[in-house]
Each structure stands twice: as C-alpha cells, then as structure tokens.
Amino acid sequence: MADRRRSAKQGNEAPKDPKKAANAAFVAKNKPELEILFDRYRDSGHPEADDKKDVMQGKALQTLVADVDPTKGDLIIYILAWRLSCSHSLRILRAEWFHGLTQLKVGSQAKLKAFILSSMEDINNNPEEFEDFYYYLYDFVREDRTQLLKTETAVQTWQKVLRQRFRHLDDWCAFLQETAGDGEDLGVSRDVWRQLYDFSKNVPALDKHGADSAYPVVIDDFVEWALLKQTVKSSKP
C-alpha cells in the first residue's frame, strides 16, 4: 500500500535523475541527524545484543512516543510504522527509518513530530486513509505472523484505534473476552479484522443487522449476545 503511495508521490513520468539528485541532497544534509535520532531512541530501549543495533523496538518506541506526544500513546508508533511501511511487527528497522523518512522529507526531530501529528489529522479526516492504516495494523501488531492475531492483542489495539468510531466497542471487547474464556483462543482472522471496521461503519443500530448478513459468524454471534444483554437489562426493574 505504502509503496503505491510512494510511487504516486514520486510521479511515474518524473525523470529519475532530478529526483535522485534531490534525494541525494537531502540525504547528505540530514543523514547525520537522522542517524543520531535513531541511535538515541534505540539506546533508550537498552538492546542487549549487538545484532539488535539496527532495530528500534519495545522501550525505544515508548521513548519516541514520549517525545512526540505522550497523550496519544501507541497510536504514534502505529502511524509512524504505517507511514514507513515497516514490515516487521512492533519494530522499526534502521533501513526502513532512513528510507521512509528520506522519501517523506522528514529530516529533524521537529519535523518528525509535525509529520506524525499531521498524519494523525489525516486519518481522522480521510476515511480512505484511515482504512488503509487500519488494514495495515493487522499485520503490524501480530507478534507471530504464522498464526492468527491473538484476541487479547486485537482487543487492546481496537481500544486504541476504534475509540471514536465504533459505538459498541466496549460491548464487542467484553463479548470476545467472555467467549474466548470458554475454549481455546482461536484468534482473530484478517477477514474478521477488516469486516469489523465495515460493520462499525455500516451498522449503527444492532437490530438493523440481519441474520442473513455476509459478516463473519463471530459478528453475528456478537449481535445476538448484545441484543440479549439489552433485553435482560431492560426487563430488570
């Protein structure tokens, strides 16, 4: 996804040389600062081994958050990772850091902060951008990419990302935790992840949801559960 955007920014017909030249100039000017920034953050994460010197993860990311805007929490990381098109879960690689920030012409800490905050505005205002971001998240927060996203992790992420957008978010998370407690945690599939967003957009009232919907079975179950809860509540004196 990000690749396409990047190439759109570059422009397909644009002659390579001027662009390359501009890039080169940028790199020359800002590379040191970016290096310093990266190292600083990485160090604050106290990496143990040498081979971790090119990776920003864990505490390092928290430091970054603190620098940019502590009130926004993990959202900062998510947005940055999305913009940089990070391909590993919950970490930023040096190469990605460089390449991405260079493309985006972000050369200093101040610019980084501004950039992240403006991206946040972006996704809040533009539904397509948000969808793109949301879809990307599924892979980014998935620790083990050979398996389905763990329900617990999914719930936490949803709490951060769908706060304003999904009326029934709390009910949904409660439902998942209840049913996951019954048996083994099967996890959340990509289809469910995506369809949930669609559901949050298109089905404001639970009783409008038809039993013959195309939504995944787990969403059908949720609606049934929530409606039952409602009738129980309303029948209580």
Next chain:
Amino acid sequence: MDPDLPETLEEDCEKLQAAFDKVVNTVESGYVRPISPEEQMAIYKVVYDQCTFSSGNAPNTIPDVLYNRYGDMVTRYLKERRFESAGMPSEALLRLVVRRWENHKMIVKTTVKLVGYLDRFFTKHTSVDSTSEKGLRCFLTHVYTPVKEDLRNAIFQHIEREREGEVVERALLRQAVMVFIEMGIGIEPFKVYLTDFEAPFLAFTGQFYQREASKWVVENSATEYMKKAEQRLMEEAQRAEAYLHRNSEKRLIKVVEEKLLADQQKQLLEMEDTGFVALLRDNRLDDIARKYSLFSRIPKGLLPIAKLMYEYVTTEGKQIVQKHSNSPELCYKAYTKDLLDVHQKYRSILKNQLGDNVTFQKAVKDAFEAFVNQQVTSHVKGAPPGTPAGKVSSSELIANYCDMLMKNAANKMDDDELEDVLEQVVAIFGYINDKDLFQEFYRKQLSKRLLVSTVNDDCERSLISRLKMRQGAPYTSRLEGMLKDKNLSADWQTKFKGHLAEKKISFGFDYSMQVLTTGCWPSFQIHTLNVPPQAKAAMDEFAAFYDSGTQSRKLRWVHSLGTVTLDGLFNKQKFQLQMTTFQACVLLLFNQRDVFSGDELVEELNLPWEEVKKALQSLAMGKFRLLLKDVVEGTKGSKGVEEADTFRVNNDFTDKSRKLKIPTVVAKANLKNSQQVQQSVEDTRRHAIEACIVRIMKSRKQIEHPILISECIAQLSNHFTPDPRHIKKRIEELIAREYIERDAEKPSLYRYLA
C-alpha cells in the same frame, strides 16, 4: 295532402288498418289462423302498389309514410291495452304478461306478412329496423319497460317461495323468463336479459343465501350445514336448468357457493365439534370428504383447510415424538411403528377422502418433515438419575428399524407384506432431512449383518433398490458394493479351496476369509498382530493366491473382525471354544509357556494393550474362566486387569457343555456409538459444504452472499440440510485459505480466486 302522394294512400292505409284490427282480434281470441291467404295477398298488393308508385321526379316517400303508419298502428293497439302492473298479484301479472307477449309475437308475425314488401324495398336500404323488429320493439317500449320491474319482482317472489319449499309452476316461470330473453331482439342478444333480469336475480339470490347461511351457522353443526349446502347447490343447478337461461347456471352457482361456502368458511372450519380439526380427530371420513368436495369449488377454498391439516398432523406427530421422549426407555421399534401407522392413516385419507389433491399432499408432506426431523430424547436404561438424556435423531431410529426388518423379515413376514412395509418405511425415509446420517447408520448395520449374522439377500436388495429409486444411484452405491463383496468373497472362498486341493496343501484346520473393498465398508480399526504360525501360513497362502488372481490390490488383515474355534483340553476334557482372533492368539501363547504377564503378552503379540486387556478380561474374569489371574500375596484381588498382572491357564476349568462361545467385553452403551457416527457425519458434511462452495464459486466467478447460501442449501438438500451458519464458517475458512475473497467495495460479494 301532398300532391306527390297518390290519392289512394289514405284509402289503402285504412284497408291496412282494418286488416290489422282483424288480426289483433282473432289472435286475442285465440284463433290459430288469424287471416286467410287471400286477404293476406290483397293487403300485400296494396302495400306493394303504394311502394312502387312513382310520381315522376320526386323521390318516393310513400314507404316512409307507410312504415310510420305501421308503427303507429302497432303502438296504438298496444296503448289501448295498457294496464297497471303495480299492486297486481304476482301470478296474475306473470300470466298476463306472458299471454300479451305471445299474442304480440303472433300479431307482429302475421302483420309482417302483410307489410313485408317494406322490408324488401325500404328497410333494407335504410338504417331502420325491419318491420318485424319494429313491431316487437313497440312491445318493449310500451309494455315491457313500464312493467319490467314488477314483472321481475313477481318472478322473484315465486322463486323465493320455491326456495322456501313450496311447489310453483315452473312452466310459467320459464315463459316469464323467456320474455326477458326475447326482449333482446336484434339489439344485443341477452343484454336486456342480463341487465334487467340476471343481475338483479343474482343479487337477490345472494341476499337470500346470505340470510340462510347466517341462520344455519347459528343453528347447525358444520356437518349439517355442509349437507344442507350440498343440497341447495343441487337444487339451484336444477332450477337453472328448468327455467333460467343456460348461461346463467354457472354464475348462479358461483353466487351460491360464495354466500354459502366462502363467506362462512372460517366458521365452518373452526367449529367446536365439527370443525375440520375435529373431523380429523374423530376420523369422520365422510364429513371430511364432503368438506373437501364442497370447498374445492371455491377459489382458494382449500388453502385454509390444508393449513389446518398441516397444523393438526404436525401436532399429532409431535405428540408421538413427545410420547417416546417421555418413555422410560426409548424403543426404536415402537417409535417407527407409530410413525408408519400415522403415515398410513393420512395416506389413506389423502387418497380416499381428499382426492390426492396436491395442496393437501404438500400439507401432509410438510407436516411430516416437521416432526420426523425432531430429535427424540432417550434415557439410557439403568443410568444413574441425573445423567443428562441424550438426543437421538430419527435417522438412527429408523435405521435401527430397518436393521430389525432385515434380520427378522424373512422368517416373520411373507413377501407381499414385507414389500408393503418396506414401501412405507422408504416413504418415511423420504421425510428425513439428514439422509446422510441415515446412510451412515445403515451402512454400519449392514456391515455387521453381512459379516457377523446371516443375511437374506433378496430382502437386502429389495430395500436397497427402493432407496436407490428414491435417492439416486450414488446414495446406494456403497451399499451395493458391500453386497457384491460378500458374494465375491464366497467365490474366492471356493476358488481358494480348489487351489488348496490342487496343491494338496492342508493347514490342519478350516480357513475362510472375506475380502472387503475399502471405501464401501465403514472403516475398521487395523491392528498389528503376531498370529500363530499355523494361521500365518494360511494367511500368506491366501494372500499369494489372491495376488495371483488380481492386479494392483493390497490386502490388509482386519483381525478385529475375525473369529476362531479352538479345540481345548482342560482337565482331560475336550472343549470346542469359539472366540475372537485376539482372544485365540492370547490363549495359544499359553501353549508355549505357563505364565505370562500383561506386558509380555503385549510384546509377544505386538498388539496394543487396550485389546490385550479386553481379551484378558473376557478370558480370566468373564463367564468362562479359561485363564487365572495371579493374585499378589496379601492383597485382595482387584476386578480389573493391569499390565503387571500375571496369568496362567486354568487347568481346572470345566463346564457342562462341550461347545462354548466365549463372550467378549460388551461394547459401550449405544449412545456413544451413535455419537461417533454423528461426529463422522459432521466431518463429512464439512467437506461436502466446502466442496459445494468451491464448485459454485468456480462456475459463477463472483456471487452475492445470500445467493451463495441458498445455492449451497439447494445443492446439498438431497443429502442433508446445511445450517447457514455452518456455511458461513466454511466461507470464512475458504477466505483465510485464499480460495475466495471479498470484493473491496462490496463486502457481501465474493469472488473466486483461481
């Protein structure tokens, strides 16, 4: 006077008038021949002359004049005889009008002969009525129209009297009605009749029967009402034939049906003791037949009845299920018998009382499908109180019934009886939704019958071919395969014996085997087993022989199904002992050594402990103790068998009988068994649903969600009814495995990924 008109005109008109008067008088007095041919001819000539008179240049207006004079004549004579119809007694009025009309017809007929030339010369070339028409029409204007209402009411009065039971003069009524019919002379045939008579008549009839119906409903039971209605319908049909126009019958009957039947239908069907449900309950066949035949006359009349039937049959069926759920021990035989009885009952009613009507057939079919597919709660006999009851599906119960039929049939019933029962059973089978579940049970039972008990080939084939006819060949192909295997095995047996004789090989014991084709038969557990060398020799010999006779086949021995008969010598007594292969192998080991422990047996036999344990239990702790379990010093013997326990031959074994069958450990309660079958069917279904979805997606390339679901259900309906929820789960699975994807814009649209 017009100079162009001949002077003779007036004179001639008077002659005409005179002749006319004469005609009128004679007809009214009843004479048959009002006017002589000579007189007729004379007047005719007069008219003729007048008409053909030519006054030179001026066009001839005489015919016109004559024509009008004619009209005036007729009118005048009619006006003279005008009468007041209001207040006249109805019969008198009818007679009068009828007579007047008859007379008039005659008068006009005769007069037309006199002025007939006008028709040839005049009316034909202008647009006026012919003389005949004009003459008759005068009656319409001057006599009919003023009295028509009173005339009509008079007729109605008579009809009402007849309906109330009086006898009236039908001929008179017929003639009166004819007046209306014949009033439509030349204009539009029957228009007068339809507007002036029939329409009011139908309304009148409608009101009459509405009143009658309301009265009857209050005073009578539905049965009596229906009888009365039947009678009235017959009466009205007769009436129509007797004195109405032919075409009115249809419409008349329709009105009566509407008022008597359609308007009151709800009441009639729901009445306390004689409503339709009550009739079914009390098995009042004639009343059922009557209700059916009467209500089939009105449009959509059968639908409410069919609905009631559906509800009643469903309730009755559900009661059966309830009854068996509540019984202390579920008996498949009683359950199936009840189903068969109920089915027979309704089949007979459908055929005899309901004319095999399609609507009712559907109602009964739907009802049966509703309750046959209900699960029955079963309580296991002797289970501790508080054990949750299991749910048994009718597929299993009916399969068990078939099993029983096949086992006992040939002995207990003769051919026709059996065929009859089979036909009914297959009819019930048709209502089952989970046909694949039935097939699984049936297959398991068939395999048991084929391998362990004796089997009546004809009965088996008969039932299978019926199932085949109902469901198609694929459904029964495996069953037929099993039967074929049995027969083929018999062939192999014979050939093998021949082979042994030829090669002069003898094992010292009889050896028989059955060859089963994997796939047709239910899956059996295959265990490794070290067989005693004698048996091994026989097995190998047969395997070699079989290989030589076939191509690319692999044989696997299913020891769990085998049986062995051993000669045993205990305490100098000889016994013939029948037992399973596993038991025999365990026992034979004791020929080599006196003592074995459980572990050692496992090792020697290369058989899992589970099976060894079962064998030991049956040999050492069962009815016939051929082995003894060593009790450890100082402890009390336990009931169970452990790996560490040691066993030895019971040399003191004895029994009255010389031929013994060593029982095996009984398999666990049937509930677990049936649950296994259900489980395996569930698995098969999952694959069937997935295959179906992929098939549909492949051919459609893209499809909307609801359509995919309904297509899937339709395609699988022959075998079972898939739950839309399961189908959804399969779809999600296939999305995860990237067989299909959702459309980006429209998530309810699926696309096939090649």
